[in-house]
Amino acid sequence: MSDTTNRRGWLKGLAAGSAGLFLAACDKLNESPKVQKGLASAQGLTMRAQRLFQNRTALAQEFTPADIARDFRANGSISPADPAYRQLLTTGFKDYRLVIDGLVERPLSLSLADLRAQPSRTQITRHDCVEGWSSIGQWKGARLGPLLDRVGLKREARYLVFHCFDSLEETLDGSGQYYESIDLVDGYHPQTILAYEMNGQVLPVAHGAPLRLRVERHLGYKHAKYVSRIEAVADFAHIGQGKGGYWEDRGYEWYGGI
């Protein structure tokens, strides 16, 4: 009797001990740069595999007005405190200009009226947050492809960096400023738009007024809000911490299709 109790206690201790060791080992491995590099090797594989199965212009599913969510969640910055942004907001974005520059032949500076005069697209799509939830909304905006043709990308341009007004984290060195980047496959995708309307209304501040990127087929954090400037670059190693975006600099995948 006491023998079995002893043995049970011993076995329990052994099980708890090895589980504890396993957990500690996992945390230790998680913090090793080599392990992180190994784990990250799957990212390139994932992107290449998805692009292999995905036609370049394959559209994300579009929905009907009946599917639109009334509780579309706003995440990240929802009311930027940055002075330049507050200034534009108080005057109804009348002095807002979207700058498109970098590796382009003809840099552009566009007002909201200019953007509204561009070839547009309206789409009802599903917004998938990296946290796991989804909302459905209708977006109207200027198609990015024709704008890229207008500015004329230089041959070495490979990525588009979206600089934003909002600091998601308060920092002294400005490293909390939101930014994102996409490649030209997504830049020229027919559903990639610079949205100024959501659900038939002017884009609300919580969702990125006056202009946000919609890059369907990617998770929510790629859809930069409060866009102020689009910069065409050959690579993004010199921007932020070099990973291609605010969340990418904090460990998230650059390829947001998964």
Add this chain to the structure above:
Amino acid sequence: MATPTREVLVYRHTVATRLTHWVNVLALLLLLMSGLQIFNAHPALYWGQKSTFAQPWLEMGMIDRGDHAIGVTQIGSVRVETTGLFGYSGKVGSQEPRGFPAWATIPSYRDLADGRHWHFFFAWVFVLNGLTYWSAGLLNGHFRKDLAPTREQLTPRHLLREIADHARLRFPKGEEERHYNALQKLAYLAVIFGLLPLMVLTGLTMSPGMDAAWPWLPHLFGGRQSARSIHFICAGLIVAFVLVHLAMVVAVGAFNSVRSMITGRYAIRLEGDAS
């Protein structure tokens, strides 16, 4: 007087089965724990394409009771207090709101980005390993010879007898041990061709990139949020299978079973003298 018996070592598992089994053990364990880390980023589940935030069918959360907090788990309209396990857990003094507790996630602390790295790396390991096992099983006849139930095994009379025997923890002995019994075969087949492929497909459905590539995916499962729910439920079913599987291993003899999955040889006792 007891009938004399002799022990015979039979070759039960091929190298392919043994290797892929252990790779699968590692991959599934890490996928489960990193998956719970990912779940913790939004510990609520919904049906359909979008999240109905006010009405998840499952939710884990914390309720502040002024001087203390409790963890609660709500399924449908049923709410259960699950402090220390789901919704609110941690060492005394450092409890925090979180879906699953620290001991169940990789890493143990909250880090969605790292959880995703582990999950997607071992998802590749799991899929490539599974494809290896499937190919080997088709080529060497493992599925046809070892896992497909015989016509006799599928008769109601036989199945009922096996269920009754299992319930009394009476397992096949001797010659009968040369083959899997029907319940064993059906359980393995359900996991190999049901649960595990479902895990992959529902996992892919959560990827907006894959949904654009294969629009039939979200249609198949009734939407991305449904796929997330099914992914979670299937993970639970796999855990349940593993628990039963381990209990059976212990019940029929842990040493013999584990040895057979390492060396391939399984000992059975046959009647009659060695001669």
